[in-house]
Amino acid sequence: MTLLTEATDVFAAAERNGRCLVAFIAKRRPLAKSLFGREQSRRLSDLLRALQAEGWLMSVRAMFEPNGAAEASAFDCGFAHDADMMGAFEAPSLSAALAGTVRLERAGWARLFATEWLLGPREFSPVQGRGGRTDHCWGFLALWEWNDAWSAATKAERRAYDEECDVAFNGDLALGANIAGRHRLDWASRWHHAGLWEAPSLAMRGHEAAADFKFTTSRHYVGRLRPLQDFIELDAERG
Amino acid sequence: MSECVWIHYARPRPHWYGLDDAARSAHEARWRAVAEQSVSAGGSRVGRYHVRGQQDYETVEIWRFSSAEAAFEHWAALAAAGYGELNAFANNIGLAIEGSP
Numbered sequence: 119m120t121l122l123t124e125a126t127d128v129f130a131a132a133e134r135n136g137r138c139l140v141a142f143i144a145k146r147r148p149l150a151k152s153l154f155g156r157e158q159s160r161r162l163s164d165l166l167r168a169l170q171a172e173g174w175l176m177s178v179r180a181m182f183e184p185n186g187a188a189e190a191s192a193f194d195c196g197f198a199h200d201a202d203m204m205g206a207f208e209a210p211s212l213s214a215a216l217a218g219t220v221r222l223e224r225a226g227w228a229r230l231f232a233t234e235w236l237l238g239p240r241e242f243s244p245v246q247g248r249g250g251r252t253d254h255c256w257g258f259l260a261l262w263e264w265n266d267a268w269s270a271a272t273k274a275e276r277r278a279y280d281e282e283c284d285v286a287f288n289g290d291l292a293l294g295a296n297i298a299g300r301h302r303l304d305w306a307s308r309w310h311h312a313g314l315w316e317a318p319s320l321a322m323r324g325h326e327a328a329a330d331f332k333f334t335t336s337r338h339y340v341g342r343l344r345p346l347q348d349f350i351e352l353d354a355e356r357g
Numbered sequence: 358m359s360e361c362v363w364i365h366y367a368r369p370r371p372h373w374y375g376l377d378d379a380a381r382s383a384h385e386a387r388w389r390a391v392a393e394q395s396v397s398a399g400g401s402r403v404g405r406y407h408v409r410g411q412q413d414y415e416t417v418e419i420w421r422f423s424s425a426e427a428a429f430e431h432w433a434a435l436a437a438a439g440y441g442e443l444n445a446f447a448n449n450i451g452l453a454i455e456g457s458p
Contacts, residue, residue, distance in 0.1 A: 310441075
């Protein structure tokens, strides 16, 4: 796979292993009572465990520590967005990712949430922030589209832009944020690529100064770390 | 492996219109070669349609592939041939529904 853009000082090309990001931006659906009850909650929980047994990673955290905490988690983002939760899994392959979204929807996810699924292979490896492991209770999802100006720019201009953006990414790392590399989305989305951060705070202020958005249109989501089970059980209790 | 539909919306980026005929033809020849390779590999091009009147994009192109991976390989080859630098785009992947009425 040819990289969309070259590796930088911050980001190194990941070994191609076929694995696939399964990011989700989900808006809670208003449900009539009993349409999502304990039975649907149990089926969905069982499927989440089954996917994990099939080799899925069930959180952004697991992208940094694949053998660490296995609990499925998401980020509660309803306080700041027109979506209620966002997050990401990682599937063993593109086919498994696509089929997995259909399995989840059918197991009851579709009753709970109207969801934008974003799928694509990893391009850059995860990058650990500086300092010890802190309380990474915030998540940040960035979706990017390179604009017409980027597309018309020379390779040297793009390289200079990447180097400028690295200043901002290094600023995030210095604040203790971890960045889950980069995944490309362009094969099945209007977005070209995605980035995911886990961070101890939302003090990520370098990107505007670094002209990060000169060459891109982007959409960002921030959210508070929360077990995915909370979202499922909360609704089951309504049933 | 499960059959997939791949739906591709596109419109030329502004600098496409600044290219002369020879440059456009050279690009189109590269992209045609990618499409031919994808057909050789088992993909099926349903067609390319003009949708400018109802869409942000100019055309929609529909393919069938034997798997999500095959769709990705088709797009990755187009991207590597500079397609996305001269065309704005939006893509969709869909999994065939077994037993659909």
